[in-house]
Amino acid sequence: xxxxxxxxxxxxxxxxxxxxxxxxxxxxxxxxxxxxxxxxxxxxxxxxxxxxxxxxxxxxxxxxxxxxxxxxxxxxxxxxxxxxxxxxxxxxxxxxxxxxxxxxxxxxxxxxxxxxxxxxxxxxxxxxxxxxxxxxxxxxxxxxxxxxxxxxxxxxxxxxxxxxxxxxxxxxxxxxxxxxxxxxxxxxxxxxxxxxxxxxxxxxxxxxxxxxxxxxxxxxxxxxxxxxxxxxxxxxxxxxxxxxxxxxxxxxxxxxxxxxxxxxxxxxxxxxxxxxxxxxxxxxxxxxxxxxxxxxxxxxxxxxxxxxxxxxxxxxxxxxxxxxxxxxxxxxxxxxxxxxxxxxxxxxxxxxxxxxxxxxxxxxxxxxxxxxxxxxxxxxxxxxxxxxxxxxxxxxxxxxxxxxxxxxxxxxxxxxxxxxxxxxxxxxxxxxxxxxxxxxxxxxxxxxxxxxxxxxxxxxxxxxxxxxxxxxxxxxxxxxxxxxxxxxxxxxxxxxxxxxxxxxxxxxxxxxxxxxxxxxxxxxxxxxxxxxxxxxxxxxxxxxxxxxxxxxxxxxxxxxxxxxxxxxxxxxxxxxxxxxxxxxxxxxxxxxxxxxxxxxxxxxxxxxxxxxxxxxxxxxxxxxxxxxxxxxxxxxxxxxxxxxxxxxxxxxxxxxxxxxxxxxxxxxxxxxxxxxxxxxxxxxxxxxxxxxxxxxxxxxxxx
Amino acid sequence: xxxxxxxxxxxxxxxxxxxxxxxxxxxxxxxxxxxxxxxxxxxxxxxxxxxxxxxxxxxxxxxxxxxxxxxxxxxxxxxxxxxxxxxxxxxxxxxxxxxxxxxxxxxxxxx
Numbered sequence: 001x002x003x004x005x006x007x008x009x010x011x012x013x014x015x016x017x018x019x020x021x022x023x024x025x026x027x028x029x030x031x032x033x034x035x036x037x038x039x040x041x042x043x044x045x046x047x048x049x050x051x052x053x054x055x056x057x058x059x060x061x062x063x064x065x066x067x068x069x070x071x072x073x074x075x076x077x078x079x080x081x082x083x084x085x086x087x088x089x090x091x092x093x094x095x096x097x098x099x100x101x102x103x104x105x106x107x108x109x110x111x112x113x114x115x116x117x118x119x120x121x122x123x124x125x126x127x128x129x130x131x132x133x134x135x136x137x138x139x140x141x142x143x144x145x146x147x148x149x150x151x152x153x154x155x156x157x158x159x160x161x162x163x164x165x166x167x168x169x170x171x172x173x174x175x176x177x178x179x180x181x182x183x184x185x186x187x188x189x190x191x192x193x194x195x196x197x198x199x200x201x202x203x204x205x206x207x208x209x210x211x212x213x214x215x216x217x218x219x220x221x222x223x224x225x226x227x228x229x230x231x232x233x234x235x236x237x238x239x240x241x242x243x244x245x246x247x248x249x250x251x252x253x254x255x256x257x258x259x260x261x262x263x264x265x266x267x268x269x270x271x272x273x274x275x276x277x278x279x280x281x282x283x284x285x286x287x288x289x290x291x292x293x294x295x296x297x298x299x300x301x302x303x304x305x306x307x308x309x310x311x312x313x314x315x316x317x318x319x320x321x322x323x324x325x326x327x328x329x330x331x332x333x334x335x336x337x338x339x340x341x342x343x344x345x346x347x348x349x350x351x352x353x354x355x356x357x358x359x360x361x362x363x364x365x366x367x368x369x370x371x372x373x374x375x376x377x378x379x380x381x382x383x384x385x386x387x388x389x390x391x392x393x394x395x396x397x398x399x400x401x402x403x404x405x406x407x408x409x410x411x412x413x414x415x416x417x418x419x420x421x422x423x424x425x426x427x428x429x430x431x432x433x434x435x436x437x438x439x440x441x442x443x444x445x446x447x448x449x450x451x452x453x454x455x456x457x458x459x460x461x462x463x464x465x466x467x468x469x470x471x472x473x474x475x476x477x478x479x480x481x482x483x484x485x486x487x488x489x490x491x492x493x494x495x496x497x498x499x500x501x502x503x504x505x506x507x508x509x510x511x512x513x514x515x516x517x518x519x520x521x522x523x524x525x526x527x528x529x530x531x532x533x534x535x536x537x538x539x540x541x542x543x544x545x546x547x548x549x550x551x552x553x554x555x556x557x558x559x560x561x562x563x564x565x566x567x568x569x570x571x572x573x574x575x576x577x578x579x580x581x582x583x584x585x586x587x588x589x590x591x592x593x594x595x596x597x598x599x600x601x602x603x604x605x606x607x608x609x610x611x612x613x614x615x616x617x618x619x620x621x622x623x624x625x626x627x628x629x630x631x632x633x634x635x636x637x638x639x640x641x642x643x644x645x646x647x648x649x650x651x652x653x654x655x656x657x658x659x660x661x662x663x664x665x666x667x668x669x670x671x672x673x674x675x676x677x678x679x680x681x682x683x684x685x686x687x688x689x690x691x692x693x694x695x696x697x698x699x700x701x702x703x
Numbered sequence: 704x705x706x707x708x709x710x711x712x713x714x715x716x717x718x719x720x721x722x723x724x725x726x727x728x729x730x731x732x733x734x735x736x737x738x739x740x741x742x743x744x745x746x747x748x749x750x751x752x753x754x755x756x757x758x759x760x761x762x763x764x765x766x767x768x769x770x771x772x773x774x775x776x777x778x779x780x781x782x783x784x785x786x787x788x789x790x791x792x793x794x795x796x797x798x799x800x801x802x803x804x805x806x807x808x809x810x811x812x813x814x
Binding site for chain 2: 084146147179180183245253256258263
C-alpha cells in the first residue's frame with residue numbers, strides 16, 4: 001500500500017518538502033526522500049544547507065518552517081535528492097554570549113553530529129582547501145550492508161588476547177606489500193599474519209572521522225609535517241574515517257569497514273574500537289566551529305562559570321557527558337556501532353571524564369556509565385575504561401563498573417616494568433598482578449583487568465628495553481611532551497647498538513615481558529609490532545608522526561623471527577590452557593581436593609616464596625584440576641621468574657603420580673630451544689629443580 | 704548507460720556499458736529484472752563499465768538476491784581491476800562468481 005507521507009506538502013525554491021519525523025536523529029532514507037532531524041535546545045532557528053558534492057557554494061538553503069519543529073527538534077523530509085551527490089549541513093541562529101555559554105554564529109555551516117559519513121578529508125594527507133566554507137561535510141549513507149550470517153563473536157572475556165593497533169600504521173610502510181597501504185583493506189590483506197600470531201581481538205586506535213590536519217605544523221628542526229596522526233580528536237562520532245579507507249575517495253568507507261569486520265569475524269577475530277568521548281576537535285574558544293560549538297555549545301561542553309572551556313582532557317575542551325542530551329548521543333553512537341558495524345567491544349579513552357558531573361566533579365553513580373552497562377543492545381559488548389583522565393582523576397581499581405566495565409590496568413604495566421628491569425621488593429605486587437589483580441578487582445574478577453606492559457601511549461616493548469629516557473625531539477616540543485615515568489631500562493646502552501651481549505639481553509627481556517604477560521590471569525593486550533621488536537627510536541609519544549616512527553616495518557619479520565616465534569607459541573599455549581583463563585579470582589586454597597592450592601607460591605626453595613624487600617625472583621604453580629574454578633581439568637603449570645642479574649637454582653614442586661615436568665619455555669636458552677610447540681614440550685631431565693639463567697623466565701607443564 | 708541483451712548458448716548475456724551510479728542504476732535494474740525468470744542463467748558482462756558507485760554495487764546485489772531467490776544463477780565477467788578491487792574491499796565481491804572473460808563465463812554454464 002502506498003504511504004501518504006510519500007508525497008510532499010511544502011515547496012521551497014523548487015524543492016519538495018514535508019514535515020519530517022523528529023526521530024531518529026540524523027539523515028534517514030524514507031520513501032521518495034531523506035528525513036533530516038537535528039536538535040538544539042538554545043537555537044532560535046535552523047536552516048538545512050545542501051551542496052552538490054565538492055561544490056564550493058551551497059545549492060540551496062532551506063529554512064525549517066515553524067511547523068517542522070517539535071520540541072527542540074527540527075525535522076524535514078526533502079524529496080527527490082540525488083543521494084550519492086549530496087552533502088548537507090546546518091546553520092543555527094541563536095545568541096552569541098560566551099559568558100553565558102552561547103556561541104551561535106549563523107555564518108557557520110555545521111556538521112550534523114549524527115553524520116554517518118563525512119567528506120572533506122577523503123584521502124589521507126591530501127592537502128585541504130583551507131578556504132572551504134564547510135570543510136567537514138555530512139554525506140548520506142546506505143545502511144543496508146549484507147552481513148549474511150555474521151554477528152559479534154561474543155568470545156568470553158577471559159579468552160581474549162587483544163592486539164592494539166593503528167589502522168594506518170599497520171600497513172602503511174612500503175614493506176607491508178599490501179595493495180592499499182594504510183587502510184582497512186590493508187588489514188584484511190594481512191589477516192594471515194594476525195591468525196598466525198594467534199590474537200583473537202584487534203583493538204583499533206581511533207577510526208571515527210578526525211582531521212589529520214588539526215594543529216598540523218612543520219617541525220622547525222626537520223622540516224617534517226607533524227599531524228594529528230593517532231586521531232584522538234573526533235570530528236564525527238558516527239562516521240568512520242574516510243582517509244583510513246581505500247575506497248574513501250568513492251565515499252564507500254562505511255562498506256569497507258563493515259566488510260573488514262565481517263572478514264575478521266569469519267577468522268575468529270573480534271574488533272574493538274578505541275572511542276574518544278571526552279573531547280572533540282573543536283578545541284577551546286579559539287578553536288574552529290565544526291559542529292557542537294555552533295549547535296548547542298553549553299549543552300555539549302563543560303564550561304566554567306565565566307563561559308570558558310574546562311580542560312580535563314588536556315586538549316582544549318571537555319564533552320559534557322553527564323548532561324542528559326550528551327549522554328543520549330553517546331549511547332546512540334555506541335548502539336549504532338554495535339548494531340550497524342557488529343563491533344565487539346569499546347575501549348574508552350580517558351574514561352574517568354565520563355564519570356564527572358556537569359561541573360567536573362566525580363560522580364559516585366555516573367548515569368552515563370550506568371546506562372552503557374545496562375543497555376540491551378550493548379549487553380554483550382565488552383566495555384573497557386582507560387580509568388583516568390588528564391584532570392587528575394585516577395580510578396584504576398575503583399572505576400564505577402556495574403559488573404560490566406573492565407579497565408586498562410596501569411598498575412600491571414608499572415609493576416611488571418619495574419620487576420622486569422630488576423627493581424627489588426616487588427614480588428608481593430607481582431603476585432597480585434599475575435593473579436589478575438585481586439587487590440584491585442576483588443569483587444569483579446580477573447576479567448576486569450586488561451593486562452598490558454606497553455600500549456600506544458609510551459615506549460614500544462623494544463624501546464622499553466633499549467632506552468632509559470624518552471627521545472621525543474621529533475615532535476618539535478623540545479622533548480617536553482610524553483611521560484617521564486617510563487620504568488624502562490636500556491640494558492647498558494641508550495638506543496640501538498651492535499653490542500652482541502646487549503642485544504641478546506634485550507631479546508631475553510622482551511621474551512620475559514611476553515612470557516609474564518601471557519601467563520597472567522586477566523586479559524592480555526599486546527601492542528602492534530612488539531612481537532617483532534618495533535622501535536620508535538625512543539619516542540614515547542608519536543601522536544603526530546606520519547612516518548616510520550609509527551609505521552610497522554614488516555622487514556622486522558625476517559630479522560626478528562625469533563621473537564615472533566616466541567610470541568606465536570606463547571599465545572597458542574595460553575589459549576590451549578584454561579588454567580590461565582579463570583573468570584573468577586584464584587583462592588590460594590585447595591578447593592577440589594587435588595592436594596594443591598589453585599595457585600601456590602615458591603622461591604628458589606619450593607613453598608618458600610621470598611616476599612622480602614630485596615627479592616627479585618618469584619615462582620608459582622597453577623594446579624590444573626582447578627582450571628576454570630575446577631570445572632575443567634588442565635595440565636599443571638609452573639612458572640619461575642628470575643629478574644636478578646645472576647642465575648639461580650629453583651627447586652620444583654613434586655608432581656603427583658607419574659606426571660612429569662616438561663619445558664614449554666625457557667628464555668635463558670638460545671632459540672629454538674627457548675620455546676616449544678604446544679603439546680611437544682620435552683620432558684625435563686632433572687625433575688627436582690631447574691637452573692634459571694640471569695633475567696630469565698621458565699614455564700613448565702606438568703602432565 | 705547501455706544495456707545490451709543477447710542469448711548465447713541458452714545463457715542470458717547482458718552487457719553493460721557506461722557509468723553505473725545513482726542516476727543510471729535504477730533504470731538498469733528495471734531492465735535486468737525484466738530478463739530474470741525462475742532458473743535463469745545470466746552473465747553480466749561488465750567490461751564496458753568504467754565507473755561504479757555505491758548505488759551500482761547495491762543494484763548488483765539486489766539483482767543477485769532476486770536471481771538466487773528464483774533458483775537462478777548469475778556470473779560476472781569483464782570486471783576492471785578498479786571495480787574488482789572496490790567490490791572486494793567493500794565486501795560485495797563475496798557474493799558473486801566472477802570470471803575474466805565471457806567465454807570463461809559461458810563455460811561455467813556448459814559444465
